[in-house]
Amino acid sequence: MMGRQKAAQAPLFYAFNLEDHVPANHLLRGIDRFLDLDGLHQHLSPHYRHTGRPSIDPALLIRMLIVGYCFGIRSERRLCDEVHLNLAYRWFCRLGLEDAVPDHSTFSKNRHGRFRDSDTLRFVFEQVLQRCLAEGLVGGEGFATDASVIKADANRQRGVPGADATFDGASPLTRPVREYLEALEASSEERRVPKNVSITDPAAQWTAAPGGPAFYAYSTNYLIDVKSGVIMDVEATPAHRTDEVAATRIMVERVEDRFDIKPERLIGDTAYGTSEMLGWMVEEKSIEPHVPVWDKSERKDGSLGRSDFEWDEAADEYRCPQGKALRSTGKPTSDDTLIYRSSVADCAGCPLKPRCCPNTTHRKITRQRHESARDVARRIATTERYAQSRRHRKKVEMLFAHLKRILRLDRLRLRGLRGARDEFLLAATAQNLRRMAAWLMPKGGEAPQALAA
Numbered sequence: 001m002m003g004r005q006k007a008a009q010a011p012l013f014y015a016f017n018l019e020d021h022v023p024a025n026h027l028l029r030g031i032d033r034f035l036d037l038d039g040l041h042q043h044l045s046p047h048y049r050h051t052g053r054p055s056i057d058p059a060l061l062i063r064m065l066i067v068g069y070c071f072g073i074r075s076e077r078r079l080c081d082e083v084h085l086n087l088a089y090r091w092f093c094r095l096g097l098e099d100a101v102p103d104h105s106t107f108s109k110n111r112h113g114r115f116r117d118s119d120t121l122r123f124v125f126e127q128v129l130q131r132c133l134a135e136g137l138v139g140g141e142g143f144a145t146d147a148s149v150i151k152a153d154a155n156r157q158r159g160v161p162g163a164d165a166t167f168d169g170a171s172p173l174t175r176p177v178r179e180y181l182e183a184l185e186a187s188s189e190e191r192r193v194p195k196n197v198s199i200t201d202p203a204a205q206w207t208a209a210p211g212g213p214a215f216y217a218y219s220t221n222y223l224i225d226v227k228s229g230v231i232m233d234v235e236a237t238p239a240h241r242t243d244e245v246a247a248t249r250i251m252v253e254r255v256e257d258r259f260d261i262k263p264e265r266l267i268g269d270t271a272y273g274t275s276e277m278l279g280w281m282v283e284e285k286s287i288e289p290h291v292p293v294w295d296k297s298e299r300k301d302g303s304l305g306r307s308d309f310e311w312d313e314a315a316d317e318y319r320c321p322q323g324k325a326l327r328s329t330g331k332p333t334s335d336d337t338l339i340y341r342s343s344v345a346d347c348a349g350c351p352l353k354p355r356c357c358p359n360t361t362h363r364k365i366t367r368q369r370h371e372s373a374r375d376v377a378r379r380i381a382t383t384e385r386y387a388q389s390r391r392h393r394k395k396v397e398m399l400f401a402h403l404k405r406i407l408r409l410d411r412l413r414l415r416g417l418r419g420a421r422d423e424f425l426l427a428a429t430a431q432n433l434r435r436m437a438a439w440l441m442p443k444g445g446e447a448p449q450a451l452a453a
Helices: 027-034 040-047 058-070 076-085 087-092 105-117 120-134 175-186 241-259 275-284 344-348 371-380 384-392 394-405 416-440
Strands: 142-151 159-161 196-198 205-207 215-225 231-238 265-267 288-290 310-312 317-319 325-328 337-341 364-368
Touching: 027 058, 027 087, 027 416, 040 058, 040 105, 040 120, 058 076, 058 087, 058 105, 058 120, 058 416, 076 087, 105 120, 105 416, 120 231, 120 241, 120 416, 142 241, 142 384, 142 394, 175 416, 196 205, 215 241, 215 394, 215 416, 231 241, 231 416, 241 275, 265 384, 275 288, 275 371, 288 371, 288 384, 325 364, 364 371, 384 394, 394 416
Parallel strands: 142 265, 265 288
Antiparallel strands: 142 215, 159 196, 205 215, 215 231, 310 317, 317 325, 325 337, 337 364
16 A cells, blocks of 8 residues: 655654764764864964954864865855755764854855964864874885875966066955965075966966876875875975975975874885985985986997996996996086096997997996985885885875865865965865774774764
């Protein structure tokens, strides 16, 4: 028999417990278990007045932002609607059924105001990372680093050649433009004129790195622990290789300074195999470089390459396969490189000359200032441990895929380098929270501890 819903008079009172309507295996239960915002109010207290009307609790705003970044809700207007309708989101945000959801404009005011001035999003990220350390998810033995290009909120059509980009005070400047000009004024380094500059977000880099048409973009730089893929640090930079490599130094030193953790090995791709970067890893930080060497000295035509010559550290010379010496004057070139030359007489009657220097009277080999560090990286590249590191590096790429496909952060909503930094910090915080929930929450139907009253 077909049933029909009875339209009865609605009861005057309901016995409703929000806790009972959130599934025991819901992702937010795991995230709530490992998210500790107890120190947030103390961190922000210098940025609030002691008199006046009470503001919206900053912990509520942070919880709502975490919901948005965990579930790929990119619009703050839509986020407010979802928190209003979704019982699990209300539970996580400590909102009752009758509690009002903050207006979307509140996020903009706090993002560009107190949160940014107090570096609150960095504080929240490090609190979550501290919990990862406490739960034993971080090994600290090996770190991997990489960068991924994220499109900026800048129209390709609203750009001008770098030489024609001028911003005067005749009209009010937008926040991204003001931040860009302030950064240029504060920088002591001489920066090359970019090929193309966006009028709306001048700090974004014009790039075609992923292939296809060029666009304006930033790079999110990750430093992860290879034990369980926890993000140890994140840094926003323009989508430029030099800035990305420099960001790795900043992240390694910041983790060492704040958490007293320095890896034994650092894993990266060829972009991090420059002479300066390898010198920094080996000579300054005593870190094993599990990185392919950026090397153009090897030849592919069958002739003798640098590896066929033996380096003698004590004598400061190379030895060719025939045992003849190649020596340097000791005066470096403009790019800090020493040139080692053989004797014309030694090469004249050498049987290997057709394979060594067929078009010149003698052989030359260049040696960079950090060549000893490059040699260390070359030796490590022949080991089984290096092959394992190549597999571990995929964990960074998996995080980037998760960032763009699951968290839907393939295009930024905030402008300027500081806006990109805020978005990347929130996304990395969400990824670490999701990882803790996935690894440490009880499997099956067992429920975590109930929400504290």
